[in-house]
Amino acid sequence: MNKLKELFLSKKNILSIYYTAGYPNLGDTVPVLDALQSGGADLVEIGMPFSDPLADGQTIQLSSHKALENGMSIKLLFEQLADMRKTIDLPVVLMGYFNPVFHFGVEKFLAKCKEVGVDGVIIPDLPFDEYCTSYKPMFEAYKISNIFLITPQTSDERIRLIDKNSTGFIYMVSSASVTGAKANVSDQQVDYFKRVERLNLKNPRLIGFGIGNHDTFIKACDNAHGAIIGSAFVNLLTQEGASKEKIGTFLKDVRA
Amino acid sequence: MANTYNYHADENGMYGEFGGAYVPEMLYPNVENLKKVYLGIIESDEFQQEYKALLKDYVGRPSPLYLAKRLSEKYNTNVYLKREDLNHTGAHKINNTVGQILVAKKLGKKRIIAETGAGQHGVATATVCALMGLECIVYMGELDVQRQAPNVARMRMLGATVVPAMSGNRTLKDATNEALRDWICNPEDTFYLIGSVVGPHPYPDMVARLQAIISEEIKWQIKEQTEKDYPDYVVACVGGGSNAAGSFFHFLDDDRVKLVAVEASGLGIDSGETAATIAIGSKGIIHGSKTFLMQTDDGQIVEPYSISAGLDYPGIGPQHANLFQTGRAQFLSATDDDALEFVMELTRLEGIIPALESAHAMVALKKMTFKKDDAVVITLSGRGDKDMETYMNRFNL
Ligand SMILES: Cc1ncc(COP(=O)(O)O)c(C=O)c1O
Numbered sequence: 174m175n176k177l178k179e180l181f182l183s184k185k186n187i188l189s190i191y192y193t194a195g196y197p198n199l200g201d202t203v204p205v206l207d208a209l210q211s212g213g214a215d216l217v218e219i220g221m222p223f224s225d226p227l228a229d230g231q232t233i234q235l236s237s238h239k240a241l242e243n244g245m246s247i248k249l250l251f252e253q254l255a256d257m258r259k260t261i262d263l264p265v266v267l268m269g270y271f272n273p274v275f276h277f278g279v280e281k282f283l284a285k286c287k288e289v290g291v292d293g294v295i296i297p298d299l300p301f302d303e304y305c306t307s308y309k310p311m312f313e314a315y316k317i318s319n320i321f322l323i324t325p326q327t328s329d330e331r332i333r334l335i336d337k338n339s340t341g342f343i344y345m346v347s348s349a350s351v352t353g354a355k356a357n358v359s360d361q362q363v364d365y366f367k368r369v370e371r372l373n374l375k376n377p378r379l380i381g382f383g384i385g386n387h388d389t390f391i392k393a394c395d396n397a398h399g400a401i402i403g404s405a406f407v408n409l410l411t412q413e414g415a416s417k418e419k420i421g422t423f424l425k426d427v428r429a
Numbered sequence: 430m431a432n433t434y435n436y437h438a439d440e441n442g443m444y445g446e447f448g449g450a451y452v453p454e455m456l457y458p459n460v461e462n463l464k465k466v467y468l469g470i471i472e473s474d475e476f477q478q479e480y481k482a483l484l485k486d487y488v489g490r491p492s493p494l495y496l497a498k499r500l501s502e503k504y505n506t507n508v509y510l511k512r513e514d515l516n517h518t519g520a521h522k523i524n525n526t527v528g529q530i531l532v533a534k535k536l537g538k539k540r541i542i543a544e545t546g547a548g549q550h551g552v553a554t555a556t557v558c559a560l561m562g563l564e565c566i567v568y569m570g571e572l573d574v575q576r577q578a579p580n581v582a583r584m585r586m587l588g589a590t591v592v593p594a595m596s597g598n599r600t601l602k603d604a605t606n607e608a609l610r611d612w613i614c615n616p617e618d619t620f621y622l623i624g625s626v627v628g629p630h631p632y633p634d635m636v637a638r639l640q641a642i643i644s645e646e647i648k649w650q651i652k653e654q655t656e657k658d659y660p661d662y663v664v665a666c667v668g669g670g671s672n673a674a675g676s677f678f679h680f681l682d683d684d685r686v687k688l689v690a691v692e693a694s695g696l697g698i699d700s701g702e703t704a705a706t707i708a709i710g711s712k713g714i715i716h717g718s719k720t721f722l723m724q725t726d727d728g729q730i731v732e733p734y735s736i737s738a739g740l741d742y743p744g745i746g747p748q749h750a751n752l753f754q755t756g757r758a759q760f761l762s763a764t765d766d767d768a769l770e771f772v773m774e775l776t777r778l779e780g781i782i783p784a785l786e787s788a789h790a791m792v793a794l795k796k797m798t799f800k801k802d803d804a805v806v807i808t809l810s811g812r813g814d815k816d817m818e819t820y821m822n823r824f825n826l
Contacts, residue, residue: 197623223730225602226716227609228453234596246727271451272714276728297453298714322454326616331457346455
């Protein structure tokens with residue numbers, strides 16, 4: 174069975190961590206992944222750095238820039254991940270912008286994902302309609318989940334349509350914002366989480382953007398299947414490097 | 430002599446294989462709503478009356494089509510300059526902002542954001558915001574803030590907030606990223622007033638339609654001034670491509686009219702310091718549309734360079750990508766030095782100091798050979814006031 178499906182069937186309060194490949198050092202991609210697994214993360218999203226990450230705030234802009242300076246590329250990422258399934262059981266998702274994937278070749282990209290054992294991809298600027306008309310059969314053939322974002326501004330009708338046409342999970346962007354850690358979750362956000370909950374979607378939901386500590390993680394878990402932490406974790410990498418110990422403590426503190 | 434190929438956007442904003450709306454879900458509702466309403470709004474009588482009245486009495490249109498005699502003599506042909514430099518605020522950009530601000534008002538938006546390179550679009554946006562009493566925030570690359578200082582001051586005088594974009598090469602691409610991020614964070618009350626034929630559908634088509642007044646006028650002006658009812662050539666510079674799109678618009682289906690677009694090649698096409706997207710770019714996605722862009726083997730966007738802030742962009746509007754691909758338009762490029770040469774040439778031969786961007790279009794006179802009786806229309810997209818500091822340095826004034 175698909176690792177994503179398995180995860181959501183077997184666990185609640187999913188803690189998913191995003192980090193940028195090749196950051197802080199080019200060789201850190203796999204060590205960070207190992208540390209996340211041993212520290213108890215449930216799901217990992219590896220960011221493929223892009224020169225112009227327009228849905229990202231300062232933190233991920235900077236980590237992407239640094240990773241590219243370090244020499245990160247999609248080609249190199251697949252090389253780094255070639256043996257990950259020897260040690261990594263966690264579901265692994267790649268996240269990045271469409272241009273590098275398009276330039277690499279979508280089909281070739283999916284074949285590589287399958288080869289190294291990637292379970293899904295998140296490409297925020299690949300439009301849902303284009304996915305359905307041009308790429309869905311390809312994703313299905315390679316059994317790679319394509320995960321879509323929804324936001325507080327997404328209509329119920331469109332959320333249902335996205336739910337129907339996606340697998341893995343639904344990525345609920347917590348508010349109208351770019352990525353970046355926030356101190357708390359507002360009542361207005363909770364209203365939106367509840368509204369989506371009432372839609373009874375077939376896919377599980379993870380809440381991301383602005384989740385970064387124990388409080389916001391718990392708030393998200395109250396209203397969905399779990400949460401995604403990105404910028405707060407990247408900030409940790411910036412400060413501490415790929416330290417297995419610090420990563421373990423970070424994860425423990427979030428769950429507490 | 431009409432051809433049958435459709436060079437305009439289809440209902441999904443595609444020009445052949447180019448265009449579309451590659452936006453993250455956060456932008457989808459705004460972009461989708463605009464796509465549904467823009468044609469209805471800009472084709473309505475109410476809009477057209479208001480828009481045309483503003484173009485006439487506020488912008489000062491029609492802009493002259495001027496037969497440049499000494500230039501024509503030198504190049505042994507007939508050079509007509511379409512004088513967008515004489516518009517209020519000094520460039521073609523205001524044709525678009527006057528139109529989009531009416532769209533924004535119709536949609537009930539209170540807060541206007543824009544990106545700018547040379548600052549001409551920023552000034553044109555700040556101007557219409559002052560006119561309509563709307564809040565205005567302009568994103569501008571930090572390098573451009575420095576090299577187009579007079580325009581920064583103008584925007585501030587007009588009441589706009591100018592936010593320097595600090596990422597990348599700190600130019601137009603980076604300003605556009607920041608504007609898009611702002612829009613993601615402010616989806617309800619904010620209208621993104623894009624300054625060229627770039628971005629997700631419907632922007633490229635909407636901006637082209639709002640700039641189409643340029644070719645609408647050329648059409649009757651050339652008839653008035655020559656025995657022919659069409660020009661043999663229409664030449665324009667391309668950054669994103671809005672003055673070119675407006676200059677070409679009503680001639681796209683008329684094969685008798687040859688269309689020429691001039692890109693900025695900076696220090697030279699192969700120098701690594703260039704903005705000549707068609708010359709060295711490949712297909713991909715930038716700022717929400719599929720088009721040609723300058724990118725690395727890994728699909729990372731390459732930082733462009735041109736002396737001209739308005740042409741310093743690593744992409745090109747999707748319509749132009751298609752005009753190139755189909756061969757409907759010819760693409761040339763001009764270096765910094767080529768452009769500077771023609772700044773001086775136009776200044777000394779005709780007494781017109783052009784914008785750096787516009788001088789790139791003039792370079793076609795050197796790169797191409799025209800016949801004695803050809804009518805060659807060159808769009809003079811803007812005036813040189815904003816570039817005086819560069820000219821003072823380069824020409825030791
Ligand atoms: C005078 C002038 N011409 C041309 C341009 C390039 O824009 P576009 O290619 O959209 O006409 C600019 C942009 O700032 C400009 O200020």
